[in-house]
Amino acid sequence: MTVMTERTSYTLLEAFEELASTSRESVRLEFINGRIGEKCVADGDHETIIMWLLRQCMQSRPELDLHTSQGLKVGEYRKGRARPDGSLAPIAHFAGHGEWADPDGVLMTVEVTSYDYDTDRRDRVEKPAAYAAAGIPVYLLVDRDACAVIVHTNPDPKSGCYLDIHRAPFGEQVVIPEPVGIRLDTDILKAYVR
Numbered sequence: 001m002t003v004m005t006e007r008t009s010y011t012l013l014e015a016f017e018e019l020a021s022t023s024r025e026s027v028r029l030e031f032i033n034g035r036i037g038e039k040c041v042a043d044g045d046h047e048t049i050i051m052w053l054l055r056q057c058m059q060s061r062p063e064l065d066l067h068t069s070q071g072l073k074v075g076e077y078r079k080g081r082a083r084p085d086g087s088l089a090p091i092a093h094f095a096g097h098g099e100w101a102d103p104d105g106v107l108m109t110v111e112v113t114s115y116d117y118d119t120d121r122r123d124r125v126e127k128p129a130a131y132a133a134a135g136i137p138v139y140l141l142v143d144r145d146a147c148a149v150i151v152h153t154n155p156d157p158k159s160g161c162y163l164d165i166h167r168a169p170f171g172e173q174v175v176i177p178e179p180v181g182i183r184l185d186t187d188i189l190k191a192y193v194r
Contacts, residue, residue, distance in 0.1 A: 045192040074130040086110030108138035
């Protein structure tokens with residue numbers, strides 16, 4: 001879709017990027033499947049889970065960084081924009097990139113569910129499809145509603161889905177396969193659900 005003005009034309013994507021750069025600090029904007037979505041700023045338990053996962057990644061794989069604010073270009077022809085709760089990539093991988101980086105080289109994206117109206121559609125449907133289509137090897141979902149960790153692997157860019165999905169209730173050991181290669185003891189996650 002293109003919005004025309006007198007002398008210039010803006011694509012919907014360009015309009016989104018301009019809007020996202022000036023949005024309020026209480027929301028984060030994403031552009032997936034041609035639709036602008038609003039993601040509320042995380043609560044304290046959400047952030048605590050991200051910090052726990054960041055420590056786990058650093059201890060197990062010190063040559064990798066878990067970026068918590070880097071936007072990624074996802075979707076067909078790069079017309080999508082997502083801001084994962086975490087993107088695992090080699091140290092300094094995003095140096096020199098702008099607000100929206102190409103997903104090449106990202107080993108894993110992470111989302112932690114929020115208690116808002118569109119979590120189901122966004123974190124369980126749209127984002128796994130977008131990350132798989134972008135070729136990101138692993139998508140880790142910490143689902144606070146289901147009290148489970150879901151590991152999506154083996155992306156099929158042609159179908160836009162992950163072929164292997166492993167679901168583990170909070171409290172179990174979870175192995176995130178290569179190229180990530182991390183084992184998580186998820187017992188602590190029981191403390192961060194409503």
